[in-house]
Amino acid sequence: MALPTCTQHQGKEVELYCAVCAVVVCEDCVSGDHADHPTEPLSTAVEKLRLALQERVRAATNRLPQISEARQTLKDILQQLSGQRTSIEEDIHSAFSELHKTLDVRKSVLLMELEVTYTLKQKILQAQLDALVLGEEHINSSRSLTEEALDGGSDAAVLLAHQAKAEKLNNLASQGLPLQPEENDQLDLYMESEELKKSIHNLGTIVTTSAVASQTEASGEGLEQCAVGVPTSVTIVTRDKAGGLCKAGNAVISAEVFTPDGSIADGEVLDNKNGTYDFVYTIPKEGNFCLAVRLYDQHIKGSPFRLRVTAGSPEDSQVLSTPSSAANAGSSGSSGGAKRRGAKSPGSGSRSRQRGVRRAGSMFSTPKKKANPIEDDLIFKIGTKGRNKGEFTNLQGVAASATGTILIADSNNQCVQVFSNDGTFQNRFGVRGRSPGQLQRPTGVAVHPNGDIIIADYDNKWVSIFSSEGKYKGKLGSGRLMGPKGVSVDHNGHVIVVDNKACTVLIFQTSGKLITKFGSRGNGDKQFAGPHFAAVNSSNDIIITDFHNHSVKVFSTDGELLLKFGSNGEGNGQFNAPTGVAVDTNGNIIVADWGNSRIQVFDSSGSFLSYINTSADPLYGPQGLALTSDGHVVVADSGNHCFKVYRYLQ
Numbered sequence: 180m181a182l183p184t185c186t187q188h189q190g191k192e193v194e195l196y197c198a199v200c201a202v203v204v205c206e207d208c209v210s211g212d213h214a215d216h217p218t219e220p221l222s223t224a225v226e227k228l229r230l231a232l233q234e235r236v237r238a239a240t241n242r243l244p245q246i247s248e249a250r251q252t253l254k255d256i257l258q259q260l261s262g263q264r265t266s267i268e269e270d271i272h273s274a275f276s277e278l279h280k281t282l283d284v285r286k287s288v289l290l291m292e293l294e295v296t297y298t299l300k301q302k303i304l305q306a307q308l309d310a311l312v313l314g315e316e317h318i319n320s321s322r323s324l325t326e327e328a329l330d331g332g333s334d335a336a337v338l339l340a341h342q343a344k345a346e347k348l349n350n351l352a353s354q355g356l357p358l359q360p361e362e363n364d365q366l367d368l369y370m371e372s373e374e375l376k377k378s379i380h381n382l383g384t385i386v387t388t389s390a391v392a393s394q395t396e397a398s399g400e401g402l403e404q405c406a407v408g409v410p411t412s413v414t415i416v417t418r419d420k421a422g423g424l425c426k427a428g429n430a431v432i433s434a435e436v437f438t439p440d441g442s443i444a445d446g447e448v449l450d451n452k453n454g455t456y457d458f459v460y461t462i463p464k465e466g467n468f469c470l471a472v473r474l475y476d477q478h479i480k481g482s483p484f485r486l487r488v489t490a491g492s493p494e495d496s497q498v499l500s501t502p503s504s505a506a507n508a509g510s511s512g513s514s515g516g517a518k519r520r521g522a523k524s525p526g527s528g529s530r531s532r533q534r535g536v537r538r539a540g541s542m543f544s545t546p547k548k549k550a551n552p553i554e555d556d557l558i559f560k561i562g563t564k565g566r567n568k569g570e571f572t573n574l575q576g577v578a579a580s581a582t583g584t585i586l587i588a589d590s591n592n593q594c595v596q597v598f599s600n601d602g603t604f605q606n607r608f609g610v611r612g613r614s615p616g617q618l619q620r621p622t623g624v625a626v627h628p629n630g631d632i633i634i635a636d637y638d639n640k641w642v643s644i645f646s647s648e649g650k651y652k653g654k655l656g657s658g659r660l661m662g663p664k665g666v667s668v669d670h671n672g673h674v675i676v677v678d679n680k681a682c683t684v685l686i687f688q689t690s691g692k693l694i695t696k697f698g699s700r701g702n703g704d705k706q707f708a709g710p711h712f713a714a715v716n717s718s719n720d721i722i723i724t725d726f727h728n729h730s731v732k733v734f735s736t737d738g739e740l741l742l743k744f745g746s747n748g749e750g751n752g753q754f755n756a757p758t759g760v761a762v763d764t765n766g767n768i769i770v771a772d773w774g775n776s777r778i779q780v781f782d783s784s785g786s787f788l789s790y791i792n793t794s795a796d797p798l799y800g801p802q803g804l805a806l807t808s809d810g811h812v813v814v815a816d817s818g819n820h821c822f823k824v825y826r827y828l829q
Contacts, residue, residue, distance in 0.1 A: 187208060195208075195218040196223075199216040258612070267658075289368075321351060322348070324344060325348060388428075390417035390475075397479060398416070404487045404488070404489065408463060412460075417432075427452070434458040436460055436462060438468055447679070461755075462488045558826055560816070568596070571587065575621070575802045576623035577803035577805045577815045577822065583599060584605065587815065589621070592609075593612075595632065600807050618636055622663070622665070623677070624666065625666045625668050627644075632645045642687075660685070663678050666713070672689065673688060673689075682709070686736065721736065724759070724760050729755065729756060731743070731785070751779075754774070755772060759815065768780070773801060777793060793823075801817065
């Protein structure tokens with residue numbers, strides 16, 4: 180190809196390139212205007228420019244997957260936003276429909292009360308009036324006849340009148356007529372409608388934040404290091420897209436601590452309601468871990484963080500027996516309950532004399548089989564870390580059906596997996612998302628007597644109901660739940676929901692109608708600090724594991740405390756954050772002891788009986804557990820990404 184000619188010097192070919200001016204030049208240009216500028220052969224410059232352009236094309240092309248991923252993320256968020264809008268619309272219509280029904284019922288009751296009250300008063304007054312009218316008529320009649328005899332009659336007529344009327348007139352004159360009103364005319368309506376109108380005017384709030392993960396930050400020593408067994412906290416500060424501080428709470432934040440092979444601890448996220456949050460966690464062993472903090476499922480700045488867990492000092496182990504100041508602040512507003520958590524519950528003083536087993540020194544070891552009065556052992560285990568069938572990532576809740584199936588809430592895989600009692604995979608269902616019928620963070624699972632599968636979805640803040648085949652049927656608790664963790668079903672078919680974040684227990688009909696709720700944040704007998712799972716005994720009493728209070732509590736369906744047992748520690752009958760719970764046919768209570776990585780068995784009065792022997796293949800952070808239809812114990816071994824089935828002799 181012929182070289183172009185210079186525009187400044189006619190007939191001169193341009194063979195050089197001036198890098199300073201980024202133009203092609205000829206030899207005359209070099210000795211003139213471009214005398215002091217570095218030049219190079221045009222072919223060399225073109226090759227460099229070609230390479231530079233190719234590099235820029237590659238750089239721009241490399242952005243396409245990022246843009247595609249970002250587009251998909253935004254599409255997902257828009258879809259979830261639309262789904263949330265639809266769901267909230269349904270909830271608003273439902274709530275106001277219920278209010279209309281309640282108002283109509285109250286209106287009918289008031290009208291009925293008015294009619295009944297009026298009728299009672301009217302009958303009394305009318306009867307009194309009728310008696311007076313009758314008395315008046317009798318007096319007038321007798322008086323008229325007597326006066327006629329007196330006015331014109333003979334002596335004989337007067338005598339006859341006296342004989343006939345004197346006694347009657349005397350009786351009429353002295354008869355006890357109801358001359359004073361026996362009732363009154365008061366019928367007033369006291370209607371506090373103004374306060375009600377104010378309440379209705381402020382009824383309901385659309386909750387949202389402007390927080391974004393890319394600007395949100397975390398701080399605190401807990402981002403880099405912590406001591407084994409010592410509650411540690413991290414502070415999360417939410418910010419908007421411009422970096423401004425968000426000053427309201429209710430953002431959807433999740434946090435977890437995990438090893439390179441998967442999640443092992445969730446901890447508890449406490450909402451300070453001012454745009455900041457505290458994540459309180461406890462790690463049961465030394466090592467290098469990662470701490471992942473997500474806002475709306477997106478990693479915040481710097482997440483995941485590298486975390487070093489070291490052995491605690493004797494002073495640190497003393498802290499373990501009481502909650503951290505951060506946990507206390509979140510649960511009760513003061514540190515006054517610290518001693519109470521370490522105290523023994525009523526009747527615990529005799530437990531040291533129960534026929535138990537002394538724990539070995541290691542936090543993760545369990546008693547040897549020969550020392551265990553109940554001879555239990557591992558039958559099989561299913562699972563490794565992964566996202567395929569029979570693989571798990573942070574499995575949580577466990578349920579067992581009467582038809583011989585085991586159900587696992589696979590939390591970070593956003594699904595529920597179903598197996599037969601012998602461990603054969605049968606089904607898997609669940610699609611990640613925030614719309615009804617989707618799962619965002621399933622943590623608890625239960626089976627209704629009619630076969631339906633009940634799933635607690637922590638991040639979606641509701642409980643979903645699926646058929647036994649995994650088809651979505653409906654949800655309950657939306658707008659009432661803050662962070663449902665465990666679910667169970669009582670003998671009346673009612674759904675028991677453990678709200679881990681709100682520290683309450685709620686009981687619903689499957690229609691979604693709330694029957695009752697009880698509990699609040701704190702360390703009192705009727706309070707909770709991060710409650711996890713629930714079970715129901717033969718008396719329909721509700722058994723709750725109180726994670727940060729290191730105890731198990733039994734309540735009536737009305738929320739009355741019937742029994743409390745457990746304290747913080749490693750001894751027989753003590754807990755380091757209990758999680759899963761189940762009840763056998765004899766009423767014995769089986770509890771997963773998360774921080775001590777063991778399973779303990781208690782009688783119905785809360786006295787320690789034994790451990791389930793897990794020494795052959797130690798547990799690591801057990802979560803939910805259940806009794807299978809053939810009488811074995813199945814437990815979610817969350818840290819080992821599998822579930823295990825143990826022989827259990829009742």
